[in-house]
Amino acid sequence: xxxxxxxxxxxxxxxxxxxxxxxxxxxxxxxxxxxxxxxxxxxxxxxxxxxxxxxxxxxxxxxxxxxxxxxxxxxxxxxxxxxxxxxxxxxxxxxxxxxxxxxxxxxxxxxxxxxxxxxxxxxxxxxxxxxxxxxxxxxxxxxxxxxxxxxxxxxxxxxxxxxxxxxxxxxxxxxxxxxxxxxxxxxxxxxxxxxxxxxxxxxxxxxxxxxxxxxxxxxxxxxxxxxxxxxxxxxxxxxxxxxxxxxxxxxxxxxxxxxxxxxxxxxxxxxxxxxxxxxxxxxxxxxxxxxxxxxxxxxxxxxxxxxxxxxxxxxxxxxxxxxxxxxxxxxxxxxxxxxxxxxxxxxxxxxxxxxxxxxxxxxxxxxxxxxxxxxxxxxxxxxxxxxxx
Ligand SMILES: Cc1ncc(COP(=O)(O)O)c(C=O)c1O
Numbered sequence: 001x002x003x004x005x006x007x008x009x010x011x012x013x014x015x016x017x018x019x020x021x022x023x024x025x026x027x028x029x030x031x032x033x034x035x036x037x038x039x040x041x042x043x044x045x046x047x048x049x050x051x052x053x054x055x056x057x058x059x060x061x062x063x064x065x066x067x068x069x070x071x072x073x074x075x076x077x078x079x080x081x082x083x084x085x086x087x088x089x090x091x092x093x094x095x096x097x098x099x100x101x102x103x104x105x106x107x108x109x110x111x112x113x114x115x116x117x118x119x120x121x122x123x124x125x126x127x128x129x130x131x132x133x134x135x136x137x138x139x140x141x142x143x144x145x146x147x148x149x150x151x152x153x154x155x156x157x158x159x160x161x162x163x164x165x166x167x168x169x170x171x172x173x174x175x176x177x178x179x180x181x182x183x184x185x186x187x188x189x190x191x192x193x194x195x196x197x198x199x200x201x202x203x204x205x206x207x208x209x210x211x212x213x214x215x216x217x218x219x220x221x222x223x224x225x226x227x228x229x230x231x232x233x234x235x236x237x238x239x240x241x242x243x244x245x246x247x248x249x250x251x252x253x254x255x256x257x258x259x260x261x262x263x264x265x266x267x268x269x270x271x272x273x274x275x276x277x278x279x280x281x282x283x284x285x286x287x288x289x290x291x292x293x294x295x296x297x298x299x300x301x302x303x304x305x306x307x308x309x310x311x312x313x314x315x316x317x318x319x320x321x322x323x324x325x326x327x328x329x330x331x332x333x334x335x336x337x338x339x340x341x342x343x344x345x346x347x348x349x350x351x352x353x354x355x356x357x358x359x360x361x362x363x364x365x366x367x368x369x370x371x372x373x374x375x376x377x378x379x380x381x382x383x384x385x386x387x388x389x
Contacts, residue, residue, distance in 0.1 A: 052285035073099025125358030177210035182316020212242025214318035215301035248278035
Protein backbone atom coordinates (compact mmCIF):
# COMPACT_ATOMS: atom_id res chain seq x y z
CA UNK A 1 0.00 0.00 0.00
CA UNK A 2 2.11 2.96 -1.18
CA UNK A 3 1.91 6.20 0.84
CA UNK A 4 3.66 9.41 -0.18
CA UNK A 5 6.41 9.39 -1.41
CA UNK A 6 5.98 5.74 -2.46
CA UNK A 7 4.57 4.43 -5.73
CA UNK A 8 3.04 1.12 -6.80
CA UNK A 9 5.40 -1.85 -6.56
CA UNK A 10 4.52 -2.84 -10.13
CA UNK A 11 5.68 0.61 -11.33
CA UNK A 12 8.73 0.97 -9.12
CA UNK A 13 11.01 -0.99 -11.44
CA UNK A 14 9.92 0.94 -14.53
CA UNK A 15 12.14 3.71 -15.78
CA UNK A 16 11.63 6.29 -18.49
CA UNK A 17 15.25 5.73 -19.45
CA UNK A 18 16.12 2.28 -20.62
CA UNK A 19 19.82 3.06 -20.40
CA UNK A 20 20.10 6.28 -18.47
CA UNK A 21 23.81 6.88 -17.87
CA UNK A 22 24.92 6.41 -21.46
CA UNK A 23 22.08 8.57 -22.73
CA UNK A 24 23.06 11.33 -20.28
CA UNK A 25 26.71 11.10 -21.36
CA UNK A 26 25.61 11.33 -25.00
CA UNK A 27 23.58 14.46 -24.23
CA UNK A 28 26.63 16.07 -22.55
CA UNK A 29 28.76 15.20 -25.54
CA UNK A 30 26.23 16.79 -27.90
CA UNK A 31 26.03 19.89 -25.71
CA UNK A 32 29.80 20.26 -26.17
CA UNK A 33 29.19 20.27 -29.94
CA UNK A 34 30.66 16.81 -30.47
CA UNK A 35 29.24 14.27 -32.90
CA UNK A 36 26.99 11.53 -31.54
CA UNK A 37 25.50 9.07 -34.00
CA UNK A 38 22.56 7.71 -32.00
CA UNK A 39 22.21 4.16 -33.31
CA UNK A 40 20.38 3.24 -30.14
CA UNK A 41 16.73 4.08 -30.75
CA UNK A 42 14.83 2.31 -33.53
CA UNK A 43 13.70 5.04 -35.87
CA UNK A 44 14.30 6.17 -39.43
CA UNK A 45 16.04 9.03 -41.19
CA UNK A 46 13.41 8.92 -43.95
CA UNK A 47 10.58 11.43 -44.23
CA UNK A 48 7.27 9.60 -44.65
CA UNK A 49 4.95 9.62 -47.62
CA UNK A 50 3.77 13.25 -48.16
CA UNK A 51 0.07 12.35 -47.82
CA UNK A 52 0.75 10.66 -44.47
CA UNK A 53 2.55 13.60 -42.84
CA UNK A 54 0.98 15.48 -39.95
CA UNK A 55 0.77 18.69 -42.00
CA UNK A 56 -1.26 16.95 -44.74
CA UNK A 57 -4.27 16.27 -42.48
CA UNK A 58 -6.76 19.08 -43.01
CA UNK A 59 -10.03 20.01 -41.26
CA UNK A 60 -11.65 20.86 -44.60
CA UNK A 61 -11.21 17.27 -45.73
CA UNK A 62 -12.02 15.61 -42.43
CA UNK A 63 -14.92 17.27 -40.58
CA UNK A 64 -14.56 16.91 -36.83
CA UNK A 65 -10.84 16.31 -37.18
CA UNK A 66 -10.08 17.66 -33.72
CA UNK A 67 -12.91 15.96 -31.88
CA UNK A 68 -12.68 12.63 -30.12
CA UNK A 69 -12.59 9.69 -32.50
CA UNK A 70 -14.77 6.66 -31.76
CA UNK A 71 -13.00 4.49 -29.16
CA UNK A 72 -12.56 1.63 -31.63
CA UNK A 73 -10.96 3.91 -34.22
CA UNK A 74 -11.80 6.11 -37.20
CA UNK A 75 -14.25 4.03 -39.32
CA UNK A 76 -12.37 4.68 -42.57
CA UNK A 77 -9.08 3.56 -40.99
CA UNK A 78 -10.71 0.43 -39.56
CA UNK A 79 -12.00 -0.49 -43.04
CA UNK A 80 -8.57 0.07 -44.56
CA UNK A 81 -6.91 -2.07 -41.88
CA UNK A 82 -9.45 -4.86 -42.47
CA UNK A 83 -8.80 -4.75 -46.23
CA UNK A 84 -5.08 -4.87 -45.63
CA UNK A 85 -5.29 -7.84 -43.28
CA UNK A 86 -7.50 -9.67 -45.79
CA UNK A 87 -5.09 -8.90 -48.63
CA UNK A 88 -2.37 -10.51 -46.51
CA UNK A 89 -4.31 -13.71 -46.13
CA UNK A 90 -5.80 -13.03 -42.73
CA UNK A 91 -9.37 -11.75 -42.91
CA UNK A 92 -10.45 -10.12 -39.65
CA UNK A 93 -13.96 -8.64 -39.26
CA UNK A 94 -13.84 -4.90 -38.57
CA UNK A 95 -15.45 -5.37 -35.14
CA UNK A 96 -12.40 -7.36 -34.03
CA UNK A 97 -9.94 -4.54 -34.76
CA UNK A 98 -8.99 -1.88 -32.21
CA UNK A 99 -6.92 1.19 -33.17
CA UNK A 100 -4.37 2.13 -30.50
CA UNK A 101 -1.78 4.83 -29.83
CA UNK A 102 1.01 2.81 -31.48
CA UNK A 103 1.88 -0.80 -30.74
CA UNK A 104 3.36 0.18 -27.37
CA UNK A 105 -0.06 1.23 -26.21
CA UNK A 106 -1.62 -1.64 -28.15
CA UNK A 107 0.50 -4.22 -26.31
CA UNK A 108 -0.19 -2.46 -22.99
CA UNK A 109 -3.91 -2.73 -23.66
CA UNK A 110 -3.51 -6.40 -24.57
CA UNK A 111 -1.48 -7.05 -21.40
CA UNK A 112 -4.13 -5.37 -19.26
CA UNK A 113 -6.87 -7.34 -20.99
CA UNK A 114 -5.17 -10.73 -20.67
CA UNK A 115 -3.15 -10.70 -17.46
CA UNK A 116 -4.07 -10.87 -13.82
CA UNK A 117 -1.37 -10.10 -11.24
CA UNK A 118 1.10 -12.99 -11.02
CA UNK A 119 0.29 -14.40 -14.45
CA UNK A 120 3.44 -15.41 -16.31
CA UNK A 121 4.30 -14.52 -19.88
CA UNK A 122 6.99 -16.44 -21.76
CA UNK A 123 9.29 -13.81 -23.15
CA UNK A 124 11.78 -15.12 -25.71
CA UNK A 125 15.04 -13.28 -25.16
CA UNK A 126 16.56 -11.09 -26.35
CA UNK A 127 13.46 -8.90 -26.69
CA UNK A 128 12.32 -5.36 -27.49
CA UNK A 129 13.22 -3.53 -24.24
CA UNK A 130 9.77 -2.10 -23.51
CA UNK A 131 7.86 -5.38 -23.60
CA UNK A 132 9.26 -6.54 -20.27
CA UNK A 133 8.01 -3.42 -18.48
CA UNK A 134 4.67 -3.58 -20.27
CA UNK A 135 4.11 -7.02 -18.74
CA UNK A 136 5.56 -6.16 -15.33
CA UNK A 137 3.68 -2.85 -15.18
CA UNK A 138 0.39 -4.78 -15.27
CA UNK A 139 1.50 -7.04 -12.44
CA UNK A 140 2.38 -9.85 -14.87
CA UNK A 141 5.59 -11.83 -14.57
CA UNK A 142 7.88 -11.77 -17.61
CA UNK A 143 9.68 -15.12 -17.80
CA UNK A 144 12.77 -14.66 -19.92
CA UNK A 145 13.57 -17.59 -22.19
CA UNK A 146 16.95 -17.06 -23.88
CA UNK A 147 16.68 -18.34 -27.45
CA UNK A 148 19.49 -16.49 -29.18
CA UNK A 149 21.78 -17.25 -30.99
CA UNK A 150 20.36 -20.79 -31.42
CA UNK A 151 16.99 -19.57 -32.70
CA UNK A 152 17.05 -21.79 -35.78
CA UNK A 153 17.36 -24.96 -33.70
CA UNK A 154 13.69 -25.89 -33.43
CA UNK A 155 14.27 -28.71 -30.94
CA UNK A 156 16.30 -26.47 -28.63
CA UNK A 157 13.70 -23.70 -28.88
CA UNK A 158 10.90 -26.12 -28.01
CA UNK A 159 12.84 -27.55 -25.07
CA UNK A 160 13.62 -24.07 -23.72
CA UNK A 161 10.02 -22.88 -23.97
CA UNK A 162 8.67 -26.10 -22.47
CA UNK A 163 11.05 -25.85 -19.53
CA UNK A 164 9.74 -22.36 -18.74
CA UNK A 165 6.03 -23.26 -18.68
CA UNK A 166 4.37 -23.36 -15.24
CA UNK A 167 0.73 -23.55 -14.13
CA UNK A 168 0.77 -19.70 -14.05
CA UNK A 169 1.85 -19.33 -17.68
CA UNK A 170 -0.81 -17.36 -19.50
CA UNK A 171 0.76 -16.11 -22.70
CA UNK A 172 3.66 -16.52 -25.11
CA UNK A 173 5.03 -13.41 -26.82
CA UNK A 174 6.44 -13.70 -30.32
CA UNK A 175 8.01 -11.03 -32.52
CA UNK A 176 9.13 -11.68 -36.09
CA UNK A 177 10.89 -9.96 -37.89
CA UNK A 178 12.66 -9.42 -34.65
CA UNK A 179 13.94 -6.55 -32.56
CA UNK A 180 16.85 -6.77 -31.69
CA UNK A 181 18.34 -9.62 -33.74
CA UNK A 182 16.97 -8.99 -37.26
CA UNK A 183 15.90 -12.65 -37.33
CA UNK A 184 12.80 -13.98 -39.03
CA UNK A 185 11.29 -17.15 -37.56
CA UNK A 186 11.87 -20.21 -39.73
CA UNK A 187 8.70 -22.22 -40.49
CA UNK A 188 9.95 -25.00 -38.19
CA UNK A 189 10.43 -22.62 -35.26
CA UNK A 190 7.11 -20.91 -35.99
CA UNK A 191 5.59 -24.41 -35.69
CA UNK A 192 7.20 -24.72 -32.27
CA UNK A 193 5.62 -21.48 -31.03
CA UNK A 194 2.24 -22.61 -32.35
CA UNK A 195 2.63 -26.03 -30.75
CA UNK A 196 3.70 -24.76 -27.33
CA UNK A 197 0.87 -22.21 -27.22
CA UNK A 198 -1.68 -24.83 -28.21
CA UNK A 199 -0.32 -27.61 -25.98
CA UNK A 200 -0.49 -25.41 -22.88
CA UNK A 201 -3.59 -23.45 -23.91
CA UNK A 202 -1.77 -20.09 -23.91
CA UNK A 203 -2.53 -16.78 -25.52
CA UNK A 204 -0.09 -16.12 -28.35
CA UNK A 205 0.75 -12.43 -28.45
CA UNK A 206 2.09 -11.72 -31.95
CA UNK A 207 4.09 -8.51 -32.25
CA UNK A 208 3.90 -7.73 -35.97
CA UNK A 209 5.66 -4.36 -35.81
CA UNK A 210 8.20 -5.27 -38.48
CA UNK A 211 5.82 -7.16 -40.76
CA UNK A 212 6.73 -4.83 -43.65
CA UNK A 213 10.45 -4.71 -42.98
CA UNK A 214 11.73 -8.00 -44.39
CA UNK A 215 14.65 -8.36 -46.76
CA UNK A 216 14.37 -11.75 -48.44
CA UNK A 217 11.63 -12.09 -51.04
CA UNK A 218 8.01 -12.23 -50.00
CA UNK A 219 6.70 -11.30 -46.58
CA UNK A 220 7.17 -14.14 -44.08
CA UNK A 221 3.88 -15.93 -43.33
CA UNK A 222 2.68 -14.55 -39.98
CA UNK A 223 1.83 -17.00 -37.22
CA UNK A 224 -1.44 -15.22 -36.58
CA UNK A 225 -2.71 -16.24 -40.05
CA UNK A 226 -2.73 -19.94 -39.07
CA UNK A 227 -6.31 -21.12 -38.79
CA UNK A 228 -5.58 -23.31 -35.76
CA UNK A 229 -4.40 -20.24 -33.82
CA UNK A 230 -7.33 -17.94 -34.54
CA UNK A 231 -8.87 -18.39 -31.12
CA UNK A 232 -5.61 -17.77 -29.20
CA UNK A 233 -3.62 -15.26 -31.31
CA UNK A 234 -3.76 -11.57 -30.44
CA UNK A 235 -1.69 -9.36 -32.72
CA UNK A 236 -0.26 -5.85 -32.53
CA UNK A 237 0.66 -3.78 -35.61
CA UNK A 238 1.94 -0.26 -36.19
CA UNK A 239 2.71 2.32 -38.86
CA UNK A 240 5.86 3.29 -36.93
CA UNK A 241 8.34 1.01 -38.64
CA UNK A 242 7.55 0.22 -42.28
CA UNK A 243 5.94 3.61 -42.93
CA UNK A 244 8.39 5.74 -40.94
CA UNK A 245 5.61 7.23 -38.81
CA UNK A 246 6.73 6.50 -35.25
CA UNK A 247 5.86 10.04 -34.13
CA UNK A 248 2.19 9.84 -35.06
CA UNK A 249 1.53 6.99 -32.57
CA UNK A 250 -0.95 4.88 -34.46
CA UNK A 251 -1.20 1.10 -34.37
CA UNK A 252 -3.90 -1.53 -34.07
CA UNK A 253 -4.56 -4.81 -32.36
CA UNK A 254 -6.92 -7.65 -33.16
CA UNK A 255 -7.82 -10.97 -31.68
CA UNK A 256 -10.66 -13.42 -31.22
CA UNK A 257 -14.09 -12.02 -30.43
CA UNK A 258 -13.80 -13.44 -26.90
CA UNK A 259 -11.12 -10.91 -25.92
CA UNK A 260 -12.05 -7.84 -27.97
CA UNK A 261 -14.65 -6.70 -25.46
CA UNK A 262 -12.00 -6.58 -22.73
CA UNK A 263 -9.52 -4.91 -25.08
CA UNK A 264 -12.03 -2.23 -26.00
CA UNK A 265 -12.86 -1.71 -22.34
CA UNK A 266 -9.19 -1.24 -21.40
CA UNK A 267 -8.64 1.06 -24.37
CA UNK A 268 -11.55 3.23 -23.24
CA UNK A 269 -10.00 3.82 -19.83
CA UNK A 270 -6.38 3.93 -20.97
CA UNK A 271 -6.32 6.48 -23.83
CA UNK A 272 -9.95 6.50 -25.02
CA UNK A 273 -8.95 6.93 -28.65
CA UNK A 274 -5.79 7.32 -30.72
CA UNK A 275 -5.18 10.84 -32.07
CA UNK A 276 -7.80 11.41 -34.74
CA UNK A 277 -5.75 13.51 -37.21
CA UNK A 278 -3.03 10.90 -37.06
CA UNK A 279 -5.47 8.10 -37.76
CA UNK A 280 -6.15 9.84 -41.08
CA UNK A 281 -2.40 10.06 -41.64
CA UNK A 282 -2.02 6.34 -40.95
CA UNK A 283 -4.81 5.55 -43.41
CA UNK A 284 -3.06 7.60 -46.09
CA UNK A 285 0.11 5.58 -45.46
CA UNK A 286 -1.69 2.25 -45.70
CA UNK A 287 -3.48 3.28 -48.89
CA UNK A 288 -0.60 4.91 -50.74
CA UNK A 289 2.56 3.60 -49.08
CA UNK A 290 3.47 0.48 -51.10
CA UNK A 291 6.27 2.19 -53.04
CA UNK A 292 7.58 3.74 -49.81
CA UNK A 293 7.64 0.29 -48.19
CA UNK A 294 9.55 -1.17 -51.13
CA UNK A 295 12.07 1.68 -51.01
CA UNK A 296 12.56 1.20 -47.26
CA UNK A 297 13.06 -2.54 -47.65
CA UNK A 298 15.71 -1.94 -50.33
CA UNK A 299 17.57 0.79 -48.43
CA UNK A 300 17.32 -0.85 -45.01
CA UNK A 301 18.48 -4.20 -46.41
CA UNK A 302 21.56 -2.45 -47.80
CA UNK A 303 22.22 -0.65 -44.52
CA UNK A 304 21.74 -3.82 -42.48
CA UNK A 305 24.07 -5.80 -44.74
CA UNK A 306 26.72 -3.09 -44.59
CA UNK A 307 26.65 -3.00 -40.80
CA UNK A 308 26.63 -6.77 -40.45
CA UNK A 309 29.58 -7.12 -42.81
CA UNK A 310 31.50 -4.46 -40.89
CA UNK A 311 30.82 -6.26 -37.60
CA UNK A 312 31.49 -9.71 -39.05
CA UNK A 313 28.03 -11.09 -38.19
CA UNK A 314 25.18 -12.63 -40.19
CA UNK A 315 23.12 -10.14 -42.19
CA UNK A 316 19.71 -9.25 -40.73
CA UNK A 317 16.70 -10.77 -42.50
CA UNK A 318 14.35 -8.00 -41.43
CA UNK A 319 13.72 -5.30 -38.85
CA UNK A 320 15.96 -2.34 -38.14
CA UNK A 321 18.55 -3.76 -35.71
CA UNK A 322 21.52 -6.07 -35.43
CA UNK A 323 22.59 -7.64 -32.16
CA UNK A 324 26.18 -8.70 -31.58
CA UNK A 325 28.24 -10.35 -28.88
CA UNK A 326 30.85 -7.81 -27.77
CA UNK A 327 32.88 -10.30 -25.70
CA UNK A 328 35.90 -10.02 -28.04
CA UNK A 329 35.80 -6.23 -27.58
CA UNK A 330 35.95 -6.39 -23.79
CA UNK A 331 39.18 -5.73 -21.93
CA UNK A 332 40.57 -7.72 -19.02
CA UNK A 333 38.30 -7.43 -15.98
CA UNK A 334 35.27 -6.19 -17.93
CA UNK A 335 32.34 -8.53 -17.55
CA UNK A 336 29.63 -6.60 -19.35
CA UNK A 337 29.50 -4.38 -22.43
CA UNK A 338 29.10 -1.03 -20.64
CA UNK A 339 32.79 -0.05 -20.70
CA UNK A 340 32.88 -0.95 -24.40
CA UNK A 341 29.76 1.19 -25.00
CA UNK A 342 31.56 4.03 -23.19
CA UNK A 343 34.43 3.66 -25.66
CA UNK A 344 31.94 3.65 -28.56
CA UNK A 345 30.44 6.86 -27.21
CA UNK A 346 33.89 8.41 -26.87
CA UNK A 347 34.26 7.60 -30.56
CA UNK A 348 30.91 9.30 -31.28
CA UNK A 349 28.49 6.36 -31.52
CA UNK A 350 25.67 5.63 -29.06
CA UNK A 351 24.59 1.98 -28.89
CA UNK A 352 22.22 0.05 -26.63
CA UNK A 353 23.44 -2.40 -23.97
CA UNK A 354 22.18 -5.91 -24.62
CA UNK A 355 21.08 -6.21 -20.97
CA UNK A 356 18.08 -4.01 -21.81
CA UNK A 357 16.99 -6.85 -24.13
CA UNK A 358 17.44 -9.63 -21.57
CA UNK A 359 19.45 -10.47 -18.46
CA UNK A 360 21.52 -13.09 -20.30
CA UNK A 361 22.80 -10.57 -22.83
CA UNK A 362 24.93 -8.25 -20.70
CA UNK A 363 27.85 -8.70 -23.10
CA UNK A 364 25.78 -8.07 -26.19
CA UNK A 365 25.07 -4.83 -28.00
CA UNK A 366 22.16 -3.61 -30.12
CA UNK A 367 22.63 -1.30 -33.09
CA UNK A 368 19.89 0.34 -35.19
CA UNK A 369 20.94 0.72 -38.82
CA UNK A 370 18.01 2.87 -40.01
CA UNK A 371 18.19 5.90 -37.70
CA UNK A 372 20.84 7.91 -39.52
CA UNK A 373 21.40 8.59 -43.21
CA UNK A 374 23.75 6.28 -45.14
CA UNK A 375 26.66 8.77 -45.03
CA UNK A 376 26.34 9.14 -41.25
CA UNK A 377 26.11 5.36 -40.90
CA UNK A 378 29.36 5.05 -42.88
CA UNK A 379 30.94 7.60 -40.54
CA UNK A 380 29.65 5.72 -37.49
CA UNK A 381 31.09 2.44 -38.79
CA UNK A 382 34.43 4.12 -39.48
CA UNK A 383 34.46 5.41 -35.89
CA UNK A 384 33.63 1.94 -34.53
CA UNK A 385 36.17 0.10 -36.70
CA UNK A 386 39.21 0.68 -34.44
CA UNK A 387 37.21 -0.68 -31.49
CA UNK A 388 36.24 -3.91 -33.23
CA UNK A 389 39.04 -6.38 -32.67
C1 LIG B 1 9.18 -5.26 -31.43
C2 LIG B 1 8.51 -3.95 -31.20
N1 LIG B 1 7.24 -3.93 -30.79
C3 LIG B 1 6.58 -2.79 -30.58
C4 LIG B 1 7.18 -1.58 -30.78
C5 LIG B 1 6.40 -0.32 -30.52
O1 LIG B 1 6.01 0.32 -31.69
P1 LIG B 1 5.15 1.67 -31.67
O2 LIG B 1 6.03 2.75 -32.16
O3 LIG B 1 4.02 1.41 -32.60
O4 LIG B 1 4.69 1.91 -30.29
C6 LIG B 1 8.51 -1.53 -31.20
C7 LIG B 1 9.20 -0.25 -31.35
O5 LIG B 1 10.40 -0.16 -31.38
C8 LIG B 1 9.19 -2.76 -31.43
O6 LIG B 1 10.46 -2.78 -31.83
